[in-house]
Amino acid sequence: xxxxxxxxxxxxxxxxxxxxxxxxxxxxxxxxxxxxxxxxxxxxxxxxxxxxxxxxxxxxxxxxxxxxxxxxxxxxxxxxxxxxxxxxxxxxxxxxxxxxxxxxxxxxxxxxxxxxxxxxxxxxxxxxxxxxxxxxxxxxxxxxxxxxxxxxxxxxxxxxxxxxxxxxxxxxxxxxxxxxxxxxxxxxxxxxxxxxxxxxxxxxxxxxxxxxxxxxxxxxxxxxxxxxxxxxxxxxxxxxxxxxxxxxxxxxxxxxxxxxxxxxxxxxxx
Amino acid sequence: xxxxxxxxxxxxxxxxxxxxxxxxxxxxxxxxxxxxxxxxxxxxxxxxxxxxxxxxxxxxxxxxxxxxxxxxxxxxxxxxxxxxxxxxxxxxxxxxxxxxxxxxxxxxxxxxxxxxxxxxxxxxxxxxxxxxxxxxxxxxxxxxxxxxxxxxxxxxxxxxxxxxxxxxxxxxxxxxxxxxxxxxxxxxxxxxxxxxxxxxxxxxxxxxxxxxxxxxxxxxxxxxxxxxxxxxxxxxxxxxxxxxxxxxxxxxxxxxxxxxxxx
Numbered sequence: 001x002x003x004x005x006x007x008x009x010x011x012x013x014x015x016x017x018x019x020x021x022x023x024x025x026x027x028x029x030x031x032x033x034x035x036x037x038x039x040x041x042x043x044x045x046x047x048x049x050x051x052x053x054x055x056x057x058x059x060x061x062x063x064x065x066x067x068x069x070x071x072x073x074x075x076x077x078x079x080x081x082x083x084x085x086x087x088x089x090x091x092x093x094x095x096x097x098x099x100x101x102x103x104x105x106x107x108x109x110x111x112x113x114x115x116x117x118x119x120x121x122x123x124x125x126x127x128x129x130x131x132x133x134x135x136x137x138x139x140x141x142x143x144x145x146x147x148x149x150x151x152x153x154x155x156x157x158x159x160x161x162x163x164x165x166x167x168x169x170x171x172x173x174x175x176x177x178x179x180x181x182x183x184x185x186x187x188x189x190x191x192x193x194x195x196x197x198x199x200x201x202x203x204x205x206x207x208x209x210x211x212x213x214x215x216x217x218x219x220x221x222x223x224x225x226x227x228x229x230x231x232x233x234x235x236x237x238x239x240x241x242x243x244x245x246x247x248x249x250x251x252x253x254x255x256x257x258x259x260x261x262x263x264x265x266x267x268x269x270x
Numbered sequence: 271x272x273x274x275x276x277x278x279x280x281x282x283x284x285x286x287x288x289x290x291x292x293x294x295x296x297x298x299x300x301x302x303x304x305x306x307x308x309x310x311x312x313x314x315x316x317x318x319x320x321x322x323x324x325x326x327x328x329x330x331x332x333x334x335x336x337x338x339x340x341x342x343x344x345x346x347x348x349x350x351x352x353x354x355x356x357x358x359x360x361x362x363x364x365x366x367x368x369x370x371x372x373x374x375x376x377x378x379x380x381x382x383x384x385x386x387x388x389x390x391x392x393x394x395x396x397x398x399x400x401x402x403x404x405x406x407x408x409x410x411x412x413x414x415x416x417x418x419x420x421x422x423x424x425x426x427x428x429x430x431x432x433x434x435x436x437x438x439x440x441x442x443x444x445x446x447x448x449x450x451x452x453x454x455x456x457x458x459x460x461x462x463x464x465x466x467x468x469x470x471x472x473x474x475x476x477x478x479x480x481x482x483x484x485x486x487x488x489x490x491x492x493x494x495x496x497x498x499x500x501x502x503x504x505x506x507x508x509x510x511x512x513x514x515x516x517x518x519x520x521x522x523x524x525x526x527x528x529x530x531x532x533x
Contacts, residue, residue: 172364172430175319176437177353177381185389186377190368 051235059236062229063244069225073248076221079139080207083146087207088200091151095158101170102162102184116159119152124210125217132218142219146207154203158196165191198260205256212245222248271297271471272441277317277327279310279495287313288324289495300467302482302503303475305492306514311475314492315445317342318473319356320349331356331441354381357434359463359474361446363426367419371410371429374418375401378437404436405429408462424455431462442466444474448481453528460485479510480525 007015031038063069096102098112127148131141169187178186215223222245229237272295279288288310295301305311316322318329320341329341331352339352357378365374376393378401383393393401405411408428413421418429427447434442444463448456456478464485466472476482482489483504491499491513499509514521 166367168360168362168364169366171321172358172360172433173366173377173380175321175353175356175358176378176433177350178377179350179385182380182385182388186369186373186380187366190366193368 055235055239057236058239058243059234060240062234062237062240069222069241069244072215072220072222072225073244075139076208076211076215076223077248077252079143079219079221080146080204080211083143083211084150084200084204084207086143087147087150088154088203090147091155091158092196094151094155095162096184098155098159099162101165101167102180102188104180113159116152116155119148120156122148122152124149124214128214128217128219137218137220137224139220142211142214142221145214145219146211149210150203150207153206154199157199158192161192161195161199162188194263198263201256201260201263205253208249208252212249271295271332272318272473273328273330274314274318275328275330277314277324277329279313279317279322279324286495288317288327291327291492291495291497293490293497293500295471295473297471298468298487300464300472300485300487301474302486302489303473303492304477304479304482304489304505304513309492310495311492312445315443315473315475318441318443319353319358350381354437355440357437357439357442359427359430359434359442359444359447361449363423363430363450365418365426365429365433367417369418370415371405371418371421371425371432372398372401372414374429375404375414375432375436378404378433378435382437401432401436404432407435408432423450424452424458427451427455427459428462431459435466440470442470442472444472446475446477449477453531456481477521478525479505479521 030036037043094112094116097108098116100109103109103112124145128141128145131144135141135144165188169191170183173183173187211219211221212223212226215221215225216227218224222241226238226241226245229235229241274294275292277288277291278286280286291310291314293301303311303314313322317324317327318341320329324342327342330338331341333339333352334355339348341349341352344352366377369377376397379393379397380388383397402411402414405414408431410425410428410432413425418426421429427450430447442463447463448459451459460481463472463474467487474486476486486503488501489499489503489505490497491505491509493513499505499513505513
């Protein structure tokens with residue numbers, strides 16, 4: 001047995017101070033290099049103050065007078081829903097191809113894993129850019145982006161869920177002469193199903209927020225309305241739309257939390 | 271009914287795990303395999319239904335047309351067919367905890383029903399009734415609908431036995447079926463397994479010499495991969511010492527303790 005090295009308090013203090021000074025010097029150098037004034041936030045605050053003045057009071061008439069806002073909200077909700085559904089289904093299929101306990105062929109497994117990692121590393125804004133060029137700025141482009149992003153984010157998670165299921169039941173099912181497909185159907189799927197559905201609800205929650213962001217970059221929906229109002233300098237309309245977005249996000253999150261708690265059981269919310 | 275010839279299994283480092291295991295088992299026999307930890311009991315049992323492939327040797331079983339088949343040499347497809355008629359009970363129950371007790375019992379017939387039907391439709395009502403009868407035999411029909419994960423150890427093992435009964439096998443294997451259970455539950459399980467041996471050979475791996483003496487019709491003792499005893503289940507102290515070596519004292523202590531708890 002080796003005895004642990006004893007560090008004296010004075011030495012520990014010196015070590016901490018060294019790390020601290022290095023960080024301070026690095027921050028200072030970075031500020032000088034990027035020409036960033038750390039106090040700028042406070043000194044140039046009047047810009048923000050002026051904008052807030054222009055943004056209030058919110059022009060709520062834009063919500064009631066203009067039916068396109070309600071349509072846009074519906075569009076955002078549907079594109080997030082479809083993106084999650086299609087993305088989720090593809091993610092589950094690819095995850096079964098990528099998991100070592102469901103796919104015996106190494107080549108297919110590695111290909112599926114490569115696809116998942118590849119999708120995960122492309123930034124979401126690059127994906128929307130590609131689809132906007134490919135199919136034009138529309139909710140369709142936004143939906144396709146969400147499909148890709150959902151597969152990338154949740155495919156690996158689902159793969160790990162499949163690989164982490166209890167293995168002994170599979171052995172018992174094999175030992176009555178069942179096939180691999182039957183093991184998947186009667187051991188793996190019942191074990192992952194509740195977590196899978198809960199994760200898809202979570203994905204929907206995440207995708208709603210992403211869908212709003214995507215709208216600004218040509219993905220359609222409420223994000224696009226926001227972008228329109230901003231570009232014609234109707235800041236009071238912007239505030240109204242933003243408050244509507246906040247309410248929508250909160251409502252969706254609460255519903256998804258409630259359903260997930262129902263599915264996974266009390267106290268198991270991540 | 272079942273003939274095991276000269277099973278050997280060697281690790282890459284040269285250690286012999288199984289060293290020429292041979293025995294025959296007939297219908298009506300309840301064979302208990304005894305031996306200290308690492309002697310090769312479970313390994314032998316796993317060879318019997320093809321979960322493990324030995325280096326050499328053969329396991330001969332007769333199929334439904336009474337043709338002899340060597341489990342160690344047949345292909346995957348045939349192995350699946352043979353396994354339909356071999357029931358297995360495991361130490362850790364090996365049940366799907368997210369399914370109901372009844373569904374777990376029905377899994378016993380998965381190998382025998384049409385794959386397509388099993389994937390998309392599931393089991394028929396008649397099969398469910400038969401499964402319920404199997405559960406009734408182990409006195410679990412009242413808990414048929416409950417989630418398996420919520421059952422106790424003894425209840426889970428009874429579900430596992432019901433699964434084997436529902437499978438209607440021609441050979442039953444039991445891998446330490448009572449090792450995770452308290453003495454009274456262990457007795458219940460042994461009492462449920464014993465009558466099954468009237469219809470098929472039953473081979474079980476056990477860690478409790480007093481249980482095999484009471485319920486088994488024959489005992490096979492394995493030490494360092496070799497059979498050192500095969501015969502009457504009532505073993506003398508000298509014989510037990512030979513089988514277990516230094517481990518015996520531990521087992522005796524454990525038994526005293528368990529007996530004390532049972533009282």
